[in-house]
Amino acid sequence: MFRISSIIFLFTIMVLAGCGPSQEDMARARFNFAKNLLERNDTTAALLHLDSIARLTPKAAYSINAAKNLKKEILWEQLQQKGTLLDTVKAKITRLEPNFNIEKTQFDRYAQYLHKRQTWERSWNRSYLQVLLNEKGDLSLVSNYNGEQWLDHTGLRVYDQGLSARTDSVGITEPENHRSDFLESKWEKVTYRNGRDNGVIEFIAENRNLKLKAVFLGKRYHYIVLEDYDKKAVQDALELSRAIKARIALENEIKQLQNGLNALN
Structure with missing residues (x-):
């Protein structure tokens, strides 16, 4: 059973x-x-x-x-x-590219976008903030000082009306901190790459309508008022940077989608 x-x-x-x-x-x-x-x-x-x-x-x-x-x-x-x-x-x-000269020397890995309002001929004898952009959309900020005394500056702060932004410090001995002199003139050039501008680029672009000032921070301080055309250069470079990065991302996504469709055929 x-x-x-x-x-x-x-x-x-x-x-x-x-x-x-x-x-x-x-x-x-x-x-x-x-x-x-x-x-x-x-x-x-x-x-x-x-x-x-x-x-x-x-x-x-x-x-x-x-x-x-x-x-x-x-x-x-x-x-x-x-x-x-x-x-x-x-x-x-x-629309944005005509504001820039596009150059690539034998020393450059990527083509560089140099704003036409910040060429060497226009700026060699002044203290100012310069923006650099390459073909990948990478942005850098440069503090250029020209004067009669060394500042030994390693950073800068941009400010107005209680608002401010400050770069990271770039040491005197670092490759991105350059200096030269000729007769009585001193030049110092500090480049803030790979995010070391610490948001200063965005700060300038977002507050370009303010009377922004900058102080070069070193053994001595040096103060400047940002020119309207320098603020415009920063704004243009930031917009172009974002557009270039968006283009690269979209091109990669489109390629992946095309590969996906081809695999289904």
């Missing part, structure tokens, strides 16, 4: 297992869930669910093909959106 009951139990389990959802049913449920995610604008999660259908339910041919087609539609729509954004960014770059 016990043996007969065991056989009946095993048979019941086999029948129930056979009556469970097929791979096509499971794949269809996952596909519908992916569509719901799309309706909630969760595209990343939707794509992950669509990709999982072929992996988890390899026999669900109909749903696998439907997932493939839906993924194509999603990637194609994203490609069109990214392309439109790229056109907008390129138009902005085209």
Whole structure:
């Protein structure tokens, strides 16, 4: 009697297992869930669910093909959106680039954008803040001092009306801290790369309508009032930097989308 009951139990389990959802049913449920995610604008999660259908339910041919087609539609729509954004960014770059001279010497790894209002011919004998930009969109700030006494300056502060921003310190012995002299004139040039401007570039651009002042910080202090055209140069460079970085990011994203579409064909 016990043996007969065991056989009946095993048979019941086999029948129930056979009556469970097929791979096509499971794949269809996952596909519908992916569509719901799309309706909630969760595209990343939707794509992950669509990709999982072929992996988890390899026999669900109909749903696998439907997932493939839906993924194509999603990637194609994203490609069109990214392309439109790229056109907008390129138009902005085209508008801003005429404000700069683009140069690349044998010593430069990347082409440099030098603002036309801050050329050497215009600025060699004055103290001012200069902005540097390269073709990757990397920004640097330079404090240029010209005077009769050494400052030994290692940083600067820009301020007005209770607002201020200060660079990191660049030591006298560091490669980015240069000095030279000719007759009675002294020149000091400190470059703040890789974020060492500490937000001063953004501060100048955001407060360009104020009467901004700068103090060169060293063994001696030296004060200047920022010229309007120097503030404009900083603003232009920051805008162009952001546009260049956006273009590079969009071009990479578009390439990935194109590769994804090619893989589905």
